[in-house]
């Protein structure tokens with residue numbers, strides 16, 4: 001029995017919206033087929049797969065149906081978390097999604113799921129991605145204030161959600177946790193953030209995130225060991241569509 005994670009499937013079996021890069025970049029060529037084969041080779045029905053956001057380009061549930069079918073057919077238990085492109089999923093809709101598609105698909109938000117003695121905590125997170133104006137030493141000399149203020153509100157909201165979920169897991173006696181974010185825990189200029197601080201406060205053993213696409217973005221945030229926890233980027237193109245084993 002193992003726990004795996006990967007993000008950013010960006011499926012579009014029946015959606016009208018598609019990303020140009022996804023259609024032309026070799027990293028994405030036949031990615032649905034490659035990912036399906038990798039899952040079938042790697043995972044068994046006893047395993048758990050956490051899909052870390054950006055599941056579908058579908059603008060509504062009708063446009064997502066074929067994508068959900070594809071995910072449903074992957075082996076093992078499937079837990080989905082929210083990404084910025086998941087237009088079908090307002091946080092307030094989570095209960096409805098679980099009623100419609102559970103128990104085969106589990107939509108995790110404002111709560112926690114369990115894996116053995118671990119609580120799995122997830123939220124989209126948020127990082128201010130600019131525009132930044134930098135000097136030659138890569139120090140910020142200015143940024144777009146309005147966008148920054150907006151980002152700060154989103155970050156605060158996501159942080160509150162995470163604290164609530166961690167507290168719920170703690171109240172139920174779960175001491176070991178793993179944190180799943182869709183956005184990277186820090187932006188390219190930050191060394192720490194409210195998300196790294198929350199991971200430390202609640203002693204999350206691993207922080208898993210996705211969202212970063214293309215070779216130039218793969219190293220935007222923390223990877224490997226940092227202040228006692230391990231950080232992993234799991235966007236699908238980064239992993240060449242092979243889910244990453246998080247726990248045995």
Ligand SMILES: [Fe+2]
Pocket residue numbers: 008010054083085211212213
């Ligand atoms: Fe994505």
Ligand SMILES: [Fe+2]
Pocket residue numbers: 054083084085182210211212
């Ligand atoms: Fe994303």
